Amino acid sequence: MRAISSISFSGQLEDKITAAAENGFDAIELFREDIIGFEGTPDDIGPFAREAGIKILSLQSLRDFEGLTGAARTEALARAEKFLDLAQRIGAEMLILCANTRADSNAAGALEDLRLLADMAASRGLKVGYEALASSRQITSVTAAYEAVKAVGRANFGLVIGTVHLFASASGSLEDALATLREIEPKDIFLVHLADTPTTRIDPALIAASFRLFPGQGTLPVAALYSQLVVQGFEGPLSIETFNDQIRSLPATRIAEDAMRAFHLLEETHARGAHPRSDVQAPGLVEFTAQGEDADDFIRLFTALGFAKTHENGAVSLWRQGQITLALNTAARGLAHSIYLVQGASVSGVGLVVNDMPLMLDRIGRFHGEAVELAEPYGLARLRGPGGSVLFLQPEAFTPGSEFTATGAKPGDGLTHIDHVAQALQPNLFLSGLLFYRATFDLRAHELRDVLDPHGTVHSRTLVNDSAAFRMSLNASFGAGTTTQRFLGKSGFAPFHHIALASDEIFGLAAKMEPQDLLSVPANYYEDLALRFDLAPDFIARLREGNLMYDRDERGTYLQLYTRAINGFFFEVVERRGYTGMGAANAPVRMLAQLREIEAEEALHLL
Template sequence: MKTCIATVSISGTLSEKLEAISAAGFDGIEIFEQDFITDSGSARDVGKRIRDQGLSIDLFQPFRDFEGLPGALRAKAIDRAERKFDLMQELGAELMLVCSSVHPKALGGIERAAEDLRALGERAAARGLRIGYEALAWGRFVNDHRDAWEIVRRADHPNLGIILDSFHTLGRNLDPTSIRQIPGDRIFFVQMADAPRIDMDLLYWSRHFRNMPGEGDLPVTDFLRAVLAAGYTGPVSLEIFNDQFRGGSPRTIARDGYRSLVTLLDDVRRAEPEVRADLPVIPPRQRLEGTAFVEFATRGAEGDTLRSQLTALGFVETGRHLAKAITLWQQGDIRIVLNEEEGDFAGSAFNMHGTSVCDIGISVASSAETLARATALGATGFAQSPAVGQLDIPAIRGLGGGLLHFLDERHASVWRDEFGVDRSGPRGAGLVSVDHIAQTMTYDEMLSWSLFYSSLLGMSKAPMVDVIDPDGLVRSQALAAPDGAFRVTLNGAETHRTVAGSFLASSFGAPVQHIAFATEDMFATARAFAAAGFEALPIPGNYYHDLAARFDIAPAELARMQRHNILYDEDETGTFRQLYSRPAAGGLFFEIVERTGGYSGYGAPNSPFRIAAQKRLAPPKGLPRD
């Protein structure tokens, strides 16, 4: 299966785009005419440069406003097409995209359009070229792939076919099932794009908010299933218009594009295995079984502070690594690793970020297959020489340069072999598991990391929510395994003035801002914390007056919640309690949660109150932090 991407999808100069597209693993490109025009090289030079990158030119686009023009305008359109044919032959491009007309003087009529495109197909055939006709969702007369196909069918020329674009079909809520009736050899090219569901003008939506398959809300898998079931055997390409991507890193965007396309093809192969024998075969998403460990890079006085925090949370040091300066802290099924080794990855992470989460271990059904899938999707593997007696566990680079290790049943002995521990932790304060891990990034990185988790681990996305900070806006999106065994929240900061943005700035991009631990009895945990000297984030009385107005909470329970600074939320399925630690230096903090019933959220209505409370403890604006 040949994979392509339109050059318009990638930021940068044409040379930067080509280098990024090639490095990501694509086979070919759609060359967007503007990218060629702005380059200083001749068409022959540009074509050679593309091929030198190991890429083919599978589509030249766009050619606009051709069919249905009267008189002199029609003659001029044919002249334009001949000039573009000259250019294509110099470039080495064989197929041109003709999109349905939006010209104000164009005339409607399927027969008229078919006649014009038949004539253009004849001219293309004389040059050894082909024409693909695409229905723009906002086309003046043709805005439906079914009408475009009828025009191509009536034109009946071997050098004329249809080009299908998922956005133009799905953006208009058209059922892609009808595509299955189009002969596969008459489909000349296929373009894929996703988008968030937004009620706005189609043209504006398309030009500014398209994103990679899997990053939006459109049923792109159903679309491609229909295309391949029709018998299409050509390339599958990405055509993305997105303001955010226009300012992003070319290599990051290209890598995400390739990851999204391989994931999409894999999803189609699994949903409809008979459609194409040449679809990529990669391991399936593995079942997630929980958080195996969370590892902190720390050292010296900062390490002492972290140990004090963990002790106040009820954790106990249960083991020391047989060969390294690493300790294991446990409570219930939670494992926290404190790595003070100076010569390995944790040492470099500490030098960069200070005390921070440098590694997350995820329990999966098969670590080998998870690593193989990650590699196939373009993830960067990680390895360092293991110490004596240390297991070699598969790992990749994750957010912010941190690590993700994948553990399965073959690694069950790691704690006994390396730390001399072969049991769960003590009950402590009643914390039983890691509920979720909150990762902070710039807003521009959110789509990339959402795609990473959903494509690699099969985590489902909750709708993105806006979290109000007194000094700005933070976008937040939660992803979770189907049974909630592993959860992450992605928080995108747009300014360093927010709590999330301040954490990013002060930690030089550390990936994890807080960890949420689960308890089955919040009040018992809060009492144990108080006895151990835990300092909760103070929540003002106004919050609890508001709770009394919004929810039917018994006065005695509300008083207990206020006494322990516990926040509360509920929905039709269950209830949710939250308790936060005070932020440590740099902004890292801990959260304790209790879920009852089927509550699967994260207490989003409480976020503004938590953020305001954290800001009250921060130094006054303009003063340096300690």
């Protein structure tokens, strides 16, 4: 059973129930606070949900109940009666009980209280699900909660496992978490709460309270836990439960869509061994849209980088070099032109090479519901991505067909292939976009990295395929003055802000380019480089002369140069020598240099 907790949503309870039902959820858990704003009595909630096509799984959550004495215990028992009555009125089958967090609770009378609560629930035909919390006084681990469940010994009293709490109690160890699961009989598990976290390197109680994500949006191996539950024969309800203001800022329907996408990701990851899935193999065709002087700007930059116009079809020209194909679309109608009217001169589509097109199209239609259309004149399938961005699906590297006329022009040889692409997203779309790419194309996500911009912080996640032949960076910023947010301010919800091109001889390419075509690197960068790395002075001098940046990791070195920006978009040229990263250490310097250009241009417009 696929379920979702109402705490994961924004909006009114009616909207949450409707969104969950319309997106295929079997059940919804209701937080007590959501009932307050319902337009009707609690008794009307069950019929409303049934009419929508969804059941009420549980009432969340009775807290600070067991192990108290005196007046506090009397009050807790009275409160439990009311919670059970409310669960019955809303048509829930279970009441969730969180382990007591009060400092004055003790283990001595806790089991007696838990048995009493189970009996009170049984008289109403209800179950009780018991969940450990990292912040609990006595029961801080799944193992301890399970021991309590066994000791209570009531058929209607079972275990609730939260993936975040499970990892917290296992000190972040997947092996320890799996070992804990193996010791639990599936019949004793009443419910599993699925959630992810951005990192495990902060306090577990803080993660559990404020930073839960949908599975696939964070770094926890939730899919491995899901697979273990399936292997053990667990057939009970699985419910997505997140506490996250960034997720809750989205409309209820989008949240439900993303939550169901997370379920599909878990299910497909589990089935992948027996049923291989289509995977993105490499970047493909990149389409640009521009008009007039903007188009001329792109042509000058393409030419400076060594591209040649090898084919054309009316308003669409193809610019090629190595394995790279850039399309410049100057048509005054069609989707690319619509994007131009919204974003200005920009990337209007990015191609993704997949190894099994029929399987990919079938999965997109069945699981994710996106519409796929034919993109002319390329003859490629076109999919709308996060924020309305355009993705072309290619069965192989793009080869111009008979609809294009060859020009006979010969491209240069300084660039070989696309190294990676980078997309900027509005902050409220960042997590949703991340899940879209992970679930749709089976990409792996690296841990969140914060990059310092002169006017704020840019949040970045790198996505890669199994072979790392495809790399993609997703970026977002809450700072209004950052280069990322300024770019978004002029270019829309989710534009691609740069494309990185690979070179085998970056020094030679840099020497051929005019200074006005390159981003000027601050002179003190090279002074700092000498402090960071033990590099020969003449090598640093060569870097300075070419406006090149340098980084290295344990596997090798990385050279970078950046072009000037056109309406915020720019090219990066890279040369990898075993290096596996994305040059993140140099990103703050690049942003600083771009900010200087942006502010200089803004100053000119004020004159």
